[in-house]
Amino acid sequence: MTVFDDSALDDAEALAGADAIVRRLAEAGSRVRRETADADEPIDRLRGLPRPRALVAAGTEARFLRAILEPVCPVPLVAWPHHGLPGWVGALDLVVVMASDVAPPSVVATVHEAVRRGAMLLIACPASSLVAEHAAGSSTILLPTATADPFAAAVVALAALHRMDLGPAVDPEAVAATMDDVARDCSPFADVTENPAKDLALCLADTQPLVWGGSTLAARASRRVAEALRAASGRAALAADADALLPIVEATTARDPFADPFTDEQSADRRPCLVLLDDGNSAPLVRADHGRLVAAAERADVRSSVVQHDRGSEVERYAALLQTGMFAAVYLSVGLGRTSEV
Structure with a gap:
């Protein structure tokens, strides 16, 4: 199993391998x-x-x-x-x-x-x-x-x-200004502690991504982000609605706090990581689904990460969620040493 190298996210030489992809995202x-x-x-x-x-x-x-x-x-x-x-x-x-x-x-x-x-x-x-x-x-x-x-x-x-x-x-x-803001926040020169895309890549490092978007546009962004994560990691990544994702989260076995990741066979099974794309949609059903997913992830000790952008028009919010997810996919590929395959 490929091991994620988190130090690569702040390594200029490792990031140089993804320069062309990052540059294209930054110029959106x-x-x-x-x-x-x-x-x-x-x-x-x-x-x-x-x-x-x-x-x-x-x-x-x-x-x-x-x-x-x-x-x-x-x-x-x-x-x-x-x-x-x-x-x-x-x-x-x-x-x-x-x-x-x-x-x-x-x-x-x-x-x-x-x-x-x-x-x-x-x-x-x-x-x-x-x-x-x-x-x-x-x-x-x-x-x-x-x-x-x-x-x-x-x-x-x-x-x-x-x-x-x-x-x-x-x-x-x-829309262009929003994409510029995302490019600045997710820049390879931004430290991992303040870069939302690098933070998401760390969350996804050794997991199976489950991506959710509640509104119609956030759901569309979730499918695009899942495609990018599949290409970046070579792993399955699922984008679906809450009813489809909940059984997967709830069926996750409890994490053994004493497991040795280098010797225990069960640790080789990747646990899911829940990625929630939140565009600020306040519809009751959307907020209810968001709450159900977060609660289920907490009960099953499943990692979750929220990518949120609730300012501006629908197109601006969609662009921000999508671009952040795309940057995260690039950093995931860098950490896995797969930049030549993306």
Whole structure:
């Protein structure tokens, strides 16, 4: 079993192996600013367009868009992760696609189908990409992107949808500033005692991560964080709701305080670690689930760690939770000596 080296989290040489990943995370805010600035002109042209019959979100971050839009969107909305489009989509509908310059064939096919059916197409992608070529048409609105950052493209798309009165107001500068704050707090130069991402990595060092988010957006962030933790550690990491996680926590056997971690066979079994992503949602059911999970973890002597960000808009809070989890995944890989595999 790989042993986590906690000293690596403050070791410049060990951290250097993750420099490219950390740098990309740290520059997330600047990518949001750049994409927003580049899309200002096409977004301005959206004001006053007729309201579509329905909205289909496809491609990267489609489910994130759905989570933001569903509570307020005045028209029916669906996130479509499949090849092509639903059979009912036609000229009265809006298809929103976010894609990079290396979009998978399924996304290219979706764009091609939207153009063929005459649907209005709002697409965030590089202007010179293959998917942009397939998107060319009289009903296509291109939001040019350049950073290959799916989240930055999603923020641009949300700003465009707000201009069309289909979504909530989004302040890209505030989102970028929040991501800058997380980058500063989670910097590799910040000591482990004051760095929330390094602290989370230490909590997860020799455990099996269980990640929970109570609100719709926090749950979305939990799935993304679990994916990153799996890649960082090579271990299983589960993101699920409280009802799915509680049996796992409650079934954990009591820790033997006299066990020798180097000789006792049972100590090789990784205990779960509960990670709670808290975006400040005050809904009674969310707070009740949070309380049930914390209480169960205390009874079973299971470690738990709360990542909290309750300030700003929903998008800002989501970005903060996600970025903190991503930084923690990088530091987990550093401690496990797996930076070359992430």
